[in-house]
Amino acid sequence: MSLSAHEFQFVSSLVRREASIVLEPGKEYLVEARLLPLARKAGLASVTEFMLRAQGPSGRADRDAIVDALTTNETSWFRDREPFSAMTDLVIPNLVKSRGPSRSMRVWSAASSSGQEAYTLAILLKENLPPGWTYEILGTDISTEMLAKAERGRYSQLEVNRGLPAPLLVKYFTRSGPEWEVAAPIKKAVSFKRLNLAAPFPPMPTFDVVFLRNVLIYFDVETKRAVLKRIRNLLKPDGWLFLGAAETTMGIDDGFERVVTGRTSAYRPRTGTSAPVGVTGKG
Amino acid sequence: MVIDDSRAMRLILRRIVSGLNFEVVEAGNGREAMDRLTELEVVPELALIDWNMPEMNGLEFVTAVRADKKYRGMTLMMVTTESEHGQIVRALAAGAHEYVIKPFTPDAIVDKLVMLGLIPDGAHA
Numbered sequence: 592m593s594l595s596a597h598e599f600q601f602v603s604s605l606v607r608r609e610a611s612i613v614l615e616p617g618k619e620y621l622v623e624a625r626l627l628p629l630a631r632k633a634g635l636a637s638v639t640e641f642m643l644r645a646q647g648p649s650g651r652a653d654r655d656a657i658v659d660a661l662t663t664n665e666t667s668w669f670r671d672r673e674p675f676s677a678m679t680d681l682v683i684p685n686l687v688k689s690r691g692p693s694r695s696m697r698v699w700s701a702a703s704s705s706g707q708e709a710y711t712l713a714i715l716l717k718e719n720l721p722p723g724w725t726y727e728i729l730g731t732d733i734s735t736e737m738l739a740k741a742e743r744g745r746y747s748q749l750e751v752n753r754g755l756p757a758p759l760l761v762k763y764f765t766r767s768g769p770e771w772e773v774a775a776p777i778k779k780a781v782s783f784k785r786l787n788l789a790a791p792f793p794p795m796p797t798f799d800v801v802f803l804r805n806v807l808i809y810f811d812v813e814t815k816r817a818v819l820k821r822i823r824n825l826l827k828p829d830g831w832l833f834l835g836a837a838e839t840t841m842g843i844d845d846g847f848e849r850v851v852t853g854r855t856s857a858y859r860p861r862t863g864t865s866a867p868v869g870v871t872g873k874g
Numbered sequence: 875m876v877i878d879d880s881r882a883m884r885l886i887l888r889r890i891v892s893g894l895n896f897e898v899v900e901a902g903n904g905r906e907a908m909d910r911l912t913e914l915e916v917v918p919e920l921a922l923i924d925w926n927m928p929e930m931n932g933l934e935f936v937t938a939v940r941a942d943k944k945y946r947g948m949t950l951m952m953v954t955t956e957s958e959h960g961q962i963v964r965a966l967a968a969g970a971h972e973y974v975i976k977p978f979t980p981d982a983i984v985d986k987l988v989m990l991g992l993i994p995d996g997a998h999a
Contacts, residue, residue: 672988672995748957748975752982756989757973758966766959854995 594619598642602626602657609658610733611789612809625660629653659734662809668707668754673855674802674833675715681852682831683719686799689829696726699798701822702806703730703783706741707750710773712802713780714763729798731786741783744773788818797827805835812843819844823860832858875899877907877935878924878953883976887922887953890980894993896920904930908938917945920992922983923970925954925961933968940969949990953978 594602602622603614614622623638630641633653645653669675686696696716700709709730716726732738751760751771764771773781786792788806801822807815823846826832832847833855834840840847840858847858876887879902888898899918901907904927911917921939925932932952939945951972952965962973972986987993 669989749977749979749982752974752978752985754985754989757962757970760973761959761962761966764959766957 594623594638598622598639601642601646602661605654606658606661609654610662610787611811611814612662613811614661614809622661626657629656629660656736659736662733668711668751669756671804671836673836673853674804674857675711677833677852677855677857678712678715678800679719682800682857683716686829687721687724690799694724696720696724696799697796698726698728698800699802699825700728700730701786701788701801701803703732703741704734704737705746705750706730706737706744706781706783707746708802708804709741709781709783710744710763710777712800713777714759717763717777717780718759726780728781729795730781730783731788732783733785733787735785738783738785744778744781745770746773747771788821789814792821792825795825797825798830799827800831800833801826802833804833805838807834807838815843819847823847826860828860828862830860834858875901875907875910875918875921877901877904877921877927877932879903879927880924883924883953887983890983891920891922891987894984894987903927904932904935904938907935911939911945917947919947920949920951920987922951922953925952925956925965933965936965936968936970949992951986951990953983 599616599619599622606612606614626638626641630638633641633644635641635644641653644650645657690696698712698716700712703709709728713726713728720726730741732741745767747770751764760771763774763777765774789810803822807818810818819840822832823844836855839849839856841849846861848861850857850859876884876891876898878884878887884900888900892898896919899910899914901910906929907921908930923932923935932954936950936952939948939950950970951974952970953974953976955976957975965973972990974982974986984993988995
């Protein structure tokens with residue numbers, strides 16, 4: 592059974608209003624795939640029944656669940672290796688040179704979903720920073736359900752099978768019943784907070800590196816521009832921004848310059864005073 | 875090379891890796907796998923190895939392969955229901971490069987092969 596035009600319209604207006612996410616026609620399959628588990632969880636026979644309940648006067652919790660379900664990205668450890676290789680080969684050595692006096696680094700996983708990216712970054716820094724350096728990772732997401740999962744830091748065997756090298760699994764995780772739990776020293780370096788990227792940010796510290804992957808694709812151009820500007824204001828002048836493989840700042844925010852590194856790109860504030868590193872792309 | 879005493883599991887693993895353009899040789903336990911290795915003209919790039927098998931188990935196979943310089947180029951990946959922390963540590967210490975816990979999704983195998991540099995990222999559908 593496929594979603595009716597009315598149902599799709601309801602869902603797309605809801606996520607546009609609550610999360611500034613644009614669901615264009617043609618994404619019906621995505622909506623249906625994400626809502627089916629919600630219907631099952633609610634003990635209802637179909638997505639249509641679930642939609643009826645969500646649109647009713649007592650459907651607030653269902654509507655929140657819909658926003659949650661449609662703003663959640665699948666993440667999995669080191670699977671998308673390129674940005675992490677860029678971190679170890681280029682960004683960390685570069686920042687270690689320039690952050691010598693403070694010996695500390697702050698990284699933001701700006702759409703942290705169930706937490707894998709934030710913990711991956713913590714593991715990466717732990718493995719690659721010289722002794723005596725400190726680091727903190729902030730993970731933010733719009734989905735309270737995902738934040739709760741991220742904070743627990745417990746993952747199923749299926750989840751740890753996906754893209755987490757076995758030597759790192761045994762080094763940084765402990766078995767906890769059927770699940771694997773992120774070890775305390777890594778957990779201690781990571782905190783999670785709810786944040787809607789599409790709305791003005793609360794007061795936040797500045798960051799050396801921001802990971803904002805596979806989020807901008809959901810926003811319209813105006814929202815993309817506003818998000819990138821807000822992030823630029825929180826990025827240190829010689830900091831680094833990583834976007835998803837299908838995303839760019841080009842033509843949206845001229846305040847960033849692109850740096851090609853390996854098979855991926857990173858972005859730096861154009862006003863940065865540090866010497867350029869790598870090859871600057873033309874766009 | 876796919877080493878598992880379950881025919882069904884060998885078939886599943888064969889399908890996954892032959893879909894990634896690997897030619898597949900099968901063995902039902904570690905002993906049989908050692909025999910096949912001596913017969914083969916080319917050392918396999920990869921072995922997917924179950925733990926619990928008759929005659930020679932997966933851990934014994936890994937230890938035997940690691941002791942022979944001829945097989946230095948082989949990537950060894952355990953694919954097993956053994957899921958205790960200590961067991962994974964033992965397998966890695968014996969010389970396994972990677973470890974996938976059963977049950978697994980085909981993507982888990984693909985992810986690991988990408989991480990190990992055996993297939994390029996994006997080569998799979």
